[in-house]
Amino acid sequence: MNVDIGNALASVASPGVSRESLERLDEQVAAAHERIEAGMANEEHGYEALNLPQRTDPDEIRAAVEPVADADALITVGIGGSSLGAATIANALESDTETVFLDNVDPEWVSSHLERLPLQKTAINVVSRSGTTAETLANFLVVREAFEDAGVDWTERTIVTTGEAGPLRDLANRHDLPSLKVPDGVPGRFSALSAVGMVAAAVCGHDLEALLAGAAAERETLSGSLFDCPAYAYGATTYALDERGAGINAVMPYAESLETSAEWFAQLWAESLGKDDLGQTPVRALGVTDQHSQLQLYRAGPRDKLVTFVTTQEGTDRSIPATDVEDLAYLGDATLGELLEAEFEATEASLAAAGRPNVRVELERVDEYELGGLLYGMEAACVLAGELYGVNTFEQPAVEWAKNATRGLLGGGEFEEAEAVADKTELRIER
Numbered sequence: 115m116n117v118d119i120g121n122a123l124a125s126v127a128s129p130g131v132s133r134e135s136l137e138r139l140d141e142q143v144a145a146a147h148e149r150i151e152a153g154m155a156n157e158e159h160g161y162e163a164l165n166l167p168q169r170t171d172p173d174e175i176r177a178a179v180e181p182v183a184d185a186d187a188l189i190t191v192g193i194g195g196s197s198l199g200a201a202t203i204a205n206a207l208e209s210d211t212e213t214v215f216l217d218n219v220d221p222e223w224v225s226s227h228l229e230r231l232p233l234q235k236t237a238i239n240v241v242s243r244s245g246t247t248a249e250t251l252a253n254f255l256v257v258r259e260a261f262e263d264a265g266v267d268w269t270e271r272t273i274v275t276t277g278e279a280g281p282l283r284d285l286a287n288r289h290d291l292p293s294l295k296v297p298d299g300v301p302g303r304f305s306a307l308s309a310v311g312m313v314a315a316a317v318c319g320h321d322l323e324a325l326l327a328g329a330a331a332e333r334e335t336l337s338g339s340l341f342d343c344p345a346y347a348y349g350a351t352t353y354a355l356d357e358r359g360a361g362i363n364a365v366m367p368y369a370e371s372l373e374t375s376a377e378w379f380a381q382l383w384a385e386s387l388g389k390d391d392l393g394q395t396p397v398r399a400l401g402v403t404d405q406h407s408q409l410q411l412y413r414a415g416p417r418d419k420l421v422t423f424v425t426t427q428e429g430t431d432r433s434i435p436a437t438d439v440e441d442l443a444y445l446g447d448a449t450l451g452e453l454l455e456a457e458f459e460a461t462e463a464s465l466a467a468a469g470r471p472n473v474r475v476e477l478e479r480v481d482e483y484e485l486g487g488l489l490y491g492m493e494a495a496c497v498l499a500g501e502l503y504g505v506n507t508f509e510q511p512a513v514e515w516a517k518n519a520t521r522g523l524l525g526g527g528e529f530e531e532a533e534a535v536a537d538k539t540e541l542r543i544e545r
């Protein structure tokens with residue numbers, strides 16, 4: 115990926131960061147890079163994620179999915195990092211295989227998919243590092259029951275990706291299911307370039323080697339200066355802007371195929387950096403759609419936001435038919451791609467003209483190689499930002515409270531968090 119931070123400079127935007135400030139910050143980037151390199155060399159928890167391009171084995175993944183390679187549809191049962199990386203890849207690339215990501219326990223939504231899909235030609239990809247995530251286990255039990263009710267042997271259609279031990283590992287062993295291991299030392303939100311994110315890609319027939327090659331190329335750009343490394347330039351600039359008041363980062367891909375990548379980024383950024391009362395709030399947006407939705411706030415609301423545009427240089431196009439509608443005749447000489455590009459450039463300039471900081475993240479096109487580079491680049495940007503914030507990038511203790519409360523509410527044990535639920539302060543305004 116390439117990055118253009120020009121519209122985040124203090125000469126353009128407020129908040130903005132001066133070139134001089136970035137040069138001073140580059141000293142911290144150099145120190146952070148040394149820490150990152152050491153963490154990678156020592157295969158330390160979290161930093162190990164940046165070793166995945168050479169750790170992940172595509173042949174092992176393809177061998178595991180071989181029994182269901184003919185699937186017309188794939189249900190991935192997982193949540194957070196155990197779903198969003200796989201969904202980002204699958205939703206970005208064309209495939210004949212329909213993919214469904216059950217990462218919520220909305221009963222109507224889950225049931226609608228199970229009633230609609232051809233279960234006899236559907237594979238199940240259940241993913242959970244811990245093997246104890248309530249939503250994933252609940253959904254897996256529901257999916258398994260639906261297969262049994264349909265007379266389909268789920269054991270012949272299921273792949274498991276999980277940790278060394280735990281309920282899912284036991285299930286895979288008990289039923290001799292094809293299984294893969296969630297790599298040690300890689301938090302879920304950093305695991306897209308492992309079996310966690312790539313089983314779905316393999317079932318869909320995507321080029322795993324190209325995904326990893328794009329990531330490996332991004333790994334090669336990691337250096338001791340933000341001025342030589344797009345990922346570090348992005349991580350350092352977002353950190354500097356947050357320090358200067360841009361506490362919100364709206365990620366706005368100008369491609370429908372990249373919409374899920376903004377959701378993946380939101381977990382990566384929020385769960386890694388939201389600690390010690392620090393962290394920048396990721397917002398999912400989409401171009402051109404949100405020009406008719408959130409752009410008003412981005413351009414004229416509080417000066418507390420950075421907009422991250424994700425753009426592509428090339429892709430398939432489609433002409434706009436000529437029209438005799440006078441005010442719209444200009445459209446008839448253009449293509450949809452030219453309209454999308456013009457709208458992006460206009461929106462980028464609109465924010466710059468209003469002094470609102472924005473950054474471009476540029477991909478050549480949406481393919482496996484470029485996607486691998488985006489995933490890896492944003493992960494490296496996040497690791498660098500975590501070093502600059504001085505937070506524990508790779509843990510997520512704040513998510514445990516609600517999990518304990520949930521278990522307590524469902525009779526899964528005695529949890530004081532569940533008691534607190536009953537103490538809710540109420541001020542109800544009823545219709």
Ligand SMILES: O=P(O)(O)OC[C@H]1O[C@](O)(CO)[C@@H](O)[C@@H]1O
Nearest residue numbers: 194195196242243244247302513
């Ligand atoms: O892979 P698991 O263990 O099911 O965890 C799923 C997700 O839940 C979290 O642990 C947060 O609860 C995420 O960090 C993780 O990606």
